[in-house]
Amino acid sequence: MHLRELLDNAVLTERDNALRRGFAPYCPDLDVTGEEYTSLVVLLNLTLKRDQMGDLCDEHQAHQLLLDDNHLARCVGTVRWQHSHNLKYPDSRVSGQRLIMDPPPKIPGVVTSAGLEPKLGWAHNSADINLAKLFGTSFRHLGVTTNLALQLRQQVSVWLEAFVRLGMSSTAINELQAQLSHALAAECIPLAVSPYSKQVRFIYQHDYCAITPVVSHALLASLQALIYQTRCPHLSLEHAHPASLGSLVGAVGGKIAVLHYPPPVSHATHRGFSQSRAQRLAEAKSLFDQSVLYDRIFMDALDHLISPPGPTRRQRKQQRLSALRYLRRQLAVWLGPIIEWRDEVQQDLAQVEKLLPESLERKILMVQQSAMLELCLEVAARFHLELQSHPVGRRYAYHPDLMGPIKTQLRWLLTKLAQPRDATVAQFREQRCYLHFSGLRVYDAVALANPYLCGLPSLSALVGFTHDYERRLSALLQRKVQVDGVAWYLRNYQLSSAKLLPEPSKPVSPREVTAIRTPGVIDSRYCDLGMDLVLELRFPEDGTAPTIEEQTLLQAAFPSRFAGGCLHPPSLYEGKSWCNCYTNQGELFNAVSRLPRTGCWVYPYRSEINDLKGMFAALEADCRLRPVSTGYVLLEEPTARAGSLEGHHAYAESAIGLALCVNPVEMRLSGMAHFFADGFWHMREANRAILMQCASNMENTHGAMQAPEL
Structure with a gap:
């Protein structure tokens, strides 16, 4: 989005809110090309608290702030705490350190900040979080992610002209550039590890090495933007005193969104005994896993088998093969409860014969392993019946384009189940x-x-x-x-x-014998x-x-x-x-x-x-x-x-x-x-x-x- 789109809003309150969101680090960077002067005005006014500022586009207020030597000096002082990786997250007790380093090399198969445009955040004294917005807010200029401090250090002429237009002399601009160049370093690495920074030991190059994991500002900011755009599965971490953790955490009010993908395990840790399963059969209830019928992707796979999408023959073939693989996996899940029960009851078939009525489930349990394939037609018919009982799946039941694929995949599964498992083959290697x-x-x-x-x-x-x-x-x-x-x-x-409370480790008074309290x-x-x-x-x-x-x-x-x-x-x-x-x-x-x-x-x-x-x-x-x-x-x-x-x-x-x-x-x-x-x-x-x-x-x-x- 371009800055001009936000400025066209005539409602002052809505425009100010949109500008604050547009320049916030959790949103995609705003393009300010051609609007350098207006951007400077907005950034200067953002250094004030919300209750002190009426209009972010107020040029008179921005002019006064720019000529206020004390205010500008405090803004310049925040530049030396810009970082590429936030050492204060998630423990704000880390102080006096910052990290500016190049992103790591790209490694296929893993996601890091490699490939992302370099982006600087800020973290230091929470009282200066608004002052850091002048030179630390990221935006796009001429297609590149940057901030005002970097633009002035590189002596970009349009930004120098914007400062002159707002009332700053050329001498003051030169002095400001010198201060920013001194505060910004191409690379900045702490000489010592903070006692509050995490360390993990690994074997690296045949020796133990301590590693401190650090958070990439560019990756965390990109993740926030993607989560809010796509609404992918996520949850929020709530951090107290967010301004102490940096500009990004402060901008979201301490609620950092993280991806949430729990493993696909069932909440039911116990499925019951054979007697309860037999009781379900007596009540004419199915023992097959019908959860596959509520899988949206499974229904899409059946659609692809009926009419594979894709403009080319090769794409349609690939879509059909992918749908067949997914059909086979879901049919295996559907058969899962019966196969699991069969493993349990093989030791006592006589007891099962007394408990179970005549049914397909009983046949699967009692049949010899080598004869499993003989039940293929009955199993396929049962699947179509259960598909017919589902409100969405009924249109796929007995479909002429699905009869063959379902029967073929069930035949493959039953053939695999019928194969004897020889425990005497495949010995381990020596040692x-x-x-x-x-x-x-x-x-x-x-x-x-x-x-x-x-x-x-x-x-x-x-x-x-x-x-x-x-x-x-x-x-x-x-x-x-x-x-x-x-x-x-x-x-x-x-x-x-x-939330787990940390162990008490902080004395109430450092100069006398007192009780030990729990840190934050x-x-x-x-x-x-x-x-x-x-x-x-x-x-x-x-x-x-x-x-x-x-x-x-x-x-x-x-x-x-x-x-x-x-x-x-x-x-x-x-x-x-x-x-x-x-x-x-x-x-x-x-x-x-x-x-x-x-x-x-x-x-x-x-x-x-x-x-x-x-x-x-x-x-x-x-x-x-x-x-x-x-x-x-x-x-x-x-x-x-x-x-x-x-x-x-x-x-x-x-x-x-x-x-x-x-x-x-x-x-x-x-x-x-x-x-x-x-x-x-x-x-x-x-x-x-x-x-x-x-x-x-x-x-x-x-x-x-x-x-x-x-």
Whole structure:
């Protein structure tokens, strides 16, 4: 939007409100090309509080402010606190530091501030937040994002003429330019790490390195604008004293919007016993998962199968293939409850035969595994009947263009289910074994994975867990243990609305013995998790798997923290074997493929996205995708710095990537090879980036991931 469009509004109140929004950092930058003089007038008047200013276009008031040496000097003094990355967010106790650095390099598959136009924010003394608007407000001029301080330092003639027109002498302008050039630095990095800045340890170039995650002003501002424009899933963090956190937080009243993409796990953690399911059948209720019929994307897929959109034959073919894949996945979800029940009742078929009436569900439960394909026609007929009972789906039931595709996809699924699973094939490689931790619970884990995203905890938590386990287990076994990959299954997820109080750490009076009080609350989001972990262990020294005596120590080395929360294995009174060691891939897959369908596996996802719009497009194209915090991209090479937890320290941006949330039924039908090839995470560091990626085939990290066959 151009400034002239806002100035044409004749209603004073509406025009002033529109101008304040237009120059606010949470809105797209306003184009001021050709309106430099008016822009200078508005920016000068914005340095006053709202109750002190009647009209933002008042030239007389702007003239007085410009010639007020004291007022102008205070505005110039705020320039030295402009930043590219806000060190005061979210903890305003960080003081006397600012960070101006170039954006990190572009890395395919993750979103950072790379590729965004450089944009400066401001954060310092909250009393000066309005004064900082004169030289710190971002706008577009000649197609480039900039601010008034940068324009004057570059000696852009149209802005010098605007100052002269408003009454400033050439000598005063030259002195102002010198002051701004001195205050603005091409690069500014603190010499010491503030005790209030967060630090996380990682292994970088074979040594420990402390990393301080910092928030990019350009990325956070772009995210606010996109969230308010597209209304994508989000929630707001409420920060007390927003002016202390900077110009952006102050402009939104302390309510920073962050993406909110929780994992697709069911809120119902328990689906009932066989008796209750039999009772549903006795009441003529279906046991198939009818939630797929309420999926808008599923109905769109059926539409595409009837009449594929696209102007070219190739585009129509691609749309049809995509719709067939989605149809197959949703049919697998529809069959999920019966397949899950079949796994439960295989041990006691006689009891099921007494409980169940004659029905298709009973046939699926009782039929031999090799004869599953014989039920294809009956299963297809049941699906069309349930589709017919749905108010929106009834027009697709028994459609001649859908009869063939539905039958074909059901035949494929039943063929996969009929295949025997041989637990004796696919032995592990030498020097390796796998651990399956089941039924784990995490309380008060940090759901705010990074300053831009809430949902799945940061994938860096997996690295912290595995590294802690490596150290503990190596010490107990007295030999080297290495974790080469970790697979993550979520049983349940519950976001908490409570705010956790920090530990008391601040004395009431620093000069005498007094009580210790709690510091201010920094808003965040927390969640409770139920999960399973599968760890791939390697013993590089002697290559022997743990002996029976050593396996008793596998539980003793179990950590007690995960993603900032308390990690608990199943209680003793539950009597569960929650730590199992496997030396055979088939046995492990047979165990993990039967996990409840109400959860999901979190798989790595290879993509080429590197900006927010590309990420939103990918999320809209595949509902299984979730944005996740995949690691950090360093803004500098690690260096020695005072206050660091380690010998080397670096400032870094949090990286946003994508993960694939795979339904357990889909994971099972995709097969064992797909699970071991694409289901494990591992952290890699390269090109000044520390990122979680797929544990297998890491040399091809930039290739686009093909959609799974299911």
